[in-house]
Amino acid sequence: MANKVELGNTGISIHPVGLGANKIGYENEETNTEYGGKIITQAMNQGLNFIDTAFMYGHGLSEEIIGKTLKENGFRNDAVLATKGSHRYEGGQMVHDNTPSFLYKAMDDSLKRLQTDVIDLFYIHFPDDDTPKYEAVGALQRMREAGKIRAIGVSNFSMDQLKEANQDGYLDVVQGNYNLLERSAEKDLFPYLLENGISFVPYFPFASGLLAGKYTKDTILSDRQKKRPQFQDETYLRNVEKVEYLHKIADKHGVAPAHVVLAYYLTLDPVDAVIPGARNREQVTDNLKAVEVNLTADDIQLIENVFPVQA
Template sequence: MSIFTNLSKLGLGTWALGGDIWWGKQEDRISNETMAAAVSSGINFFDTAPVYGRGRSERLIGDFLRKRKLRDKMILATKAGLSWEGAKIYHDLSEKKILKEIDESRRRLQTDYFDIYQVHWPDPNTPIPETARTFQKLKDKGIIKAIGLSNFNFLQLKEFSKFSPVDSLQSEYSLFNRELEKDIIPYCQKNNIKILTYSPLYSGLLTGKFFLEPREKVPEDRIRQTKKEEFEEPRFTINRQALENLNKIAEGYKKTLAQLMLNWNFSQPGISLAIAGARTPEQARENSLSLGWEISQADMEKINNISKIREAKIKEFKKR
């Protein structure tokens, strides 16, 4: 049976649980409670990477799954290709490095196999065929069950597919970032590649917490610093209008904005699962309530319109 058969529509992203660069302080106790809350709310997919907290996220998950005897009940995905030396992060997708990395990940995660093993980012210095053949060998040996790519553009995805079948693609996708719809989603649908979306809450912005309430300064050590243009005028006002309108739709379902945005995300054609990050058990529980209900066709159209109007306004402002 394919590992994708019983996948929950929502997964837990554990980048923030590693704390460190981009995420700031994160207590292990809270991270353990967050994972426990996700699992008891019906989530059976964890996404991690060696680089998340430079090993910490993988170690936390490994201990958590062993203590609770959950390994064989979870679909576990990690990645290869981003390493670190002190604070310096670098790409390496050579065969030698992947084989070393997978052993280190297996040790930290206390498992013999990975359900999905993903190329984290393309490496400009390693030819794609070398990486593809290494992943295929790992799959042939049963060490990995599915081959995943992440952050590959359309051409890179097609190139990799010439040398190894691709089972899944993990890419950024949310109502505020719909790039994937151009060519990647149709290609994946045609070629039976499962799409796992990351940053479905646009790194927390689609929860509305910065826009519906008095404006909060974005802390320096947060990944959403990379989206700080969203907080600058006129984008801030354009975003706030969009989020207010989306929030009205969410209220109609007695749901929060985060729940509406996650449900919208994993309900889009071609999307298998949304990987939502959470750094507290409350966030994990709230997000899990995006499961088990449906957005009506009429509201899907309204949501689509809201996103189109936002995009048009931003385009208009960029032209000036």
């Protein structure tokens, strides 16, 4: 079992492999709560304590399942809960709202669904178009001072928005799109995060499964997949060839390419944790193999040569 690590400079201790709970609220079955509860229970029993959710994951259902499971099993004190808010309905449409008044409401609603008195990490899920970002983060700081949250995060913010949001130095964590095929964050974002003591949590770590080694040049792609840039024509074939190098490293370590990818992310300075999802209990246990992979300097160099940072 991996040693716990500190999430940035928050004083919060987490397992470096967390659980992305976006799928838990999406099972269209009557057994949804049981299904999600079993995944959460498996994670906690395995020592995985960092659970990442959001209102938008099933419109509160993921949060409800997590809250119910943790309370019924006495796990709350051992869990580190991260959730996100910014979405609300307006005229039948989903819009983003970062106003302090809305964030206060979103926070209180999440607290109720999670059945807890404090949320360990609360993110602004997406920026809106109008609210000054320092005002939005300032509202979260007041929630922290009131004891409702322990750490402050933002997700999907541009560099300019991030700098504005952090003008008072309140930010602890940034969550954003990052993987071996999309490394642009390393150019400007990572240096800023390191300079300001902010932790980075990547999402889309496997680039829709490409980096997990699920595809070959002969795989028949769906129309939906074909619309994604990394799956198109020659780009797709080049990506599959690159992933062959991950297979070679994985074979050497006796694991799967997905474990190599997660292990690599954990070698990056701003990254304290990864949050792969899981559709069942077996996947929870499988994800934990990533912390057992000790990549060599040659492994890391090969990965960075094959998947260079884009110019």
